[in-house]
Amino acid sequence: MSGYAAGLARSGAALAPAAAAPAAESKTGERLSIVYGSQTGNAKRLAEQLAGQAEAAGLSVRLVRADAYPTRELKTERLLYIVISTQGDGDPPDDARGLVEFIAGKRAPELKGLSFAVLGLGDSSYPQFCAIGARLDTRLAELGATRLFARGEADLDFETVSTPWLQQALGHARDALKPTTAHLATVTPLRPLQAAPAFHRDAPFAAELIANRRLIARGSSAAGAVGFDKDIRHIELSLEGSGLHYQPGDALGLWPRNPPALVQAVLDTLQLDGEADVGHNGQHLPLRQWLSEKRELTKLARPFVASHAAHARSEELNRLLAPDQNAQLAELLSRTQVIDLLQRYDGDWSAEELVAALRPLTPRLYSIASSQKAVGEEAHLTVAHLEYATQAGLRWGAASHLLAVAEEGERLPVFIEHNDRFRLPSDSTRDIVMIGPGTGVAPFRGFVQDRAADGAAGRNWLLFGNPHFRSDFLYQVEWQAALKAGQLHRLDLAFSRDQAQKIYVQHRLREHGRDLYDWLQGGAHLYVCGDATRMAKDVHAALLAVIAEHGGKSPEAAEEYLNDLQQQGRYARDVY
Structure with a gap:
């Protein structure tokens, strides 16, 4: 099996993403575990890249997703690498919650025989940058494990940190483990190897826009937003000729371009020439092209705030960067774009300095709102167009604005991002409960289409919420038709501002708690999609309350019940 896995690695095939394939003849102390x-x-x-490199080097490797890692084996591990992201305000990814809690908790064993290294991924536009990687790195050392080399902390342009970290990790693994001759044997695949897709993240497909329509009435406003006319779009893109395939729950990645008006505003504010040739990391482009296609302008990050504080000689910005000002910095990062910072605090920048200081532009991911069994070579999206007014002018989200203003026939660079954690049950007789307020309803449109195409016997229950019934009921006609056709078996709605007392989806969960608990006890799968900051936390709390009340459980037992659902793959979240 080790030789077979090595052959797959050398041929370029992806390693298994979940429990992976440990070498049957290897002992724990003679292998590398990558979680x-x-x-x-x-x-x-x-993680897959590192596992492939290690296998190709003749090392025994186990690659495992965090929620599939058997924690009882941690005390016998000898070489462990952890690659983990941080979400939102210092939260672990959903598939790592259990492992993080175990390592941080009292049940974690002494690890004096373990050597480890941690690579953290994060987004420096949040104050708690790479917090989960830091927590694990510190805790493993507290438990007696030996840190092989310094923790990596990678921003959205993760390659600048991850590439040297992976090289260092591979070198240490080679020194610690001896390549086995089994890995050097000729390998005959047991099944045909799947060719890598021609189009992917680094080689996107130019998809034709075939439909772009508003889903909500004009004049609908988001609560508390000033100068923001809410605009949610249904987007349809053709994948014809791409060879791209997706499953319900997957995401479509889009490489955005910054709005031309925003690029010009940056050039005017700093009095820079957009046609000036700028070299960076061996690449020469006009400054305008750097700012349009290569650099992040709509998301502000802590490192740029620090750089601009120095250029503007601003004591106010320097105070915000102090460790005790995280809340104030978080407010600045969430509500301020690069142009706002440049206009608010005067500073002198050269074109070369600006390009070097700004983060590389990264793709945006959108939950796919369709099933290929229903739409063929198309991918549908549900996109909230971010556009609002400030005293200094209009502001936009890079990707959502690109999609909102695109016209039919335009081509946009896209790729498929698979999400194995957010899948329909393999047993089509299982019931599913889908909780998706706002644009979080997107993947559930694909879920229902897919289950209808398969003639699935399991029931489908959707809980949807938005501010107003008349203007914000996304896909209303489709849901009503699905109910009539028996493709959707239950629909509960929460329109928060259609009455004096605000009602959200979490209130509906509590209201129908008895039914929900009965569905879960009957084997239903539970899905949540949407805003991670408030909705997902409120829904999680409501689920715990329902389980405690109707299951007669303590708060601790309710938490354990929900964790067990997640371990079984029956509680999945796609939050952002």
């Missing part, structure tokens, strides 16, 4: 926790797929890709 990953990933929300958007980056940590998974890097």
Whole structure:
């Protein structure tokens, strides 16, 4: 089996993403274990890359997703690499919650025989940058394990940190483990190897836009937003000729371009020439092209705030960067774009300095709102267009604005990001409960289409919420038709501002708690999609309350019940 896995690695095939394949003849002390926790797929890709390199080097490797890792084996591990992302305000990815809690808790064993290294991935536009990687790195050392080399902390442009970290990790693994002759044997695949797709993250497909329509009435406003006319779009893209395939629950990645007006505003504010040739990391492009296609302008990150504080000689910005100002910094990062910072605090920048200081532009991921069994070579999206007014002018989200203003016939660079954690049950007789307020309803449109195409016997229950019934009921006609056709068996709605007392999906969960608990006891799978900051936490709390009340459980037992559902793959979240 080790030789077979090595052959797969040398041929370029991906290693198994879940429990992976440990070498049957290897002892724990003679192998490398690579554990990953990933929300958007980056940590998974890097872990798979490291596992493939180690296998090709003749090392015995076990690659395992965090929620499939048998924690009882931690005390016998001898060489462990952890690749893990941090979500939102210092939260672990959903597939790593159990492992993180175990290592941080009282049940974690002494690990004096373990050597380890941690690669953390994060987003420096959040104050708790790579917090989970840091927590695990510190805790493993507290438990007596030996840190092989310094923790890596990678931002959205993760390759700059991950590439040297992976090289260092492979070198240490080679020194610690002896390549086995079994890995050098000729390998005959047991089944045909799947060719790598021609189009992927680094080689996107130019998909034709075939439909772009508003889903909500004009004039609908988001609560508490000033100068923001809510605009949610249904987007349809053709994948014809791409060879790309997806399953319900997967995401479509889009490489955005910054709005031309925003690029010009940056050039005007800093009095820079957009046609000036700028070289960076061996690449020469006009400054305007750097800012349009290569650099992040709509998401502000802590490192750029620090750089601009120095250029502007701003004591106010320097104070915000102090460790005791995390809440204030979080507010700045969430509500401020690069242009706002440049206009608010005068500073002198050269074109070369600006390009070097700004983060590389990264792709945006959107839950796919369709099933290929229903739409063929198409991918549908449900996109909230971010556009709002400030005293200094309009502001936009890079990808959502690109999609909102695109016209039919335009081609957009896209790729498929698979999400193995958010899958329909393999047993089509199982019931499913889908909780998706706002644009979080997107993947569930694909779920229902897929189950209808398969003639699945399991029931489908959707809980949807938004501010107003008249203007914000996304896909209303489709859901009503699905109910009539028996493809959707239950629909509960929460329109928060159609009455004096605000009602959200979590209130509906509590209201129908008895039914929900009965569905779960009957084997139903539970899915949540949408906002991670508030909705997902409120829904999680409501689920715990329902389980405690109707299952007669203590808060601790309810938490354990929900954790068990997650371990079984019956509680899955796609939150952002």
